[in-house]
Amino acid sequence: MKLLIIFIFCNFSNAFADTFDYGYTKDGFKYVKHKHNESSYQHAYCLAHNGIEEYQNSDFTRVDCLTDEYAIEFDFANKWAESIGQALHYQIMTGKKAKVVLILENPQKQMIYFNRVNKIGKKYQFDVEYITPDILNIKHNKCNYPDCKCNKHRI
């Protein structure tokens, strides 16, 4: 019985541990590692939706992607809370509807964050969508964007 409890506990902690891929800086700070840059996802999505990337507002903040209908903020799932504040600010600045596009690098594990933001979006009337690495058209572990870290040689 005791063993079973330990077994269950270990499985639970593993399930939480690999929701994100963590790294540590030399100063010991923990951070979430990403295979491809946020900007790569932004390029892929914005191109497919005929948007303007990095649209500058009068207060010098920048909208990740401005389309005919939406002012869009992209973020990785671990930044779900920040994404809402930024998208709503862009709505005020542009007069277009706020949209959060959440990047789920591991959709199975991270869907919980999309569901969370989606629920808030329904209540407070902004739009939410998620994208996965599928949008990057990855071949041989590299995406199409030369400025992405997956295409940079490491020394």
Ligand SMILES: [Zn+2]
């Ligand atoms: Zn990449």
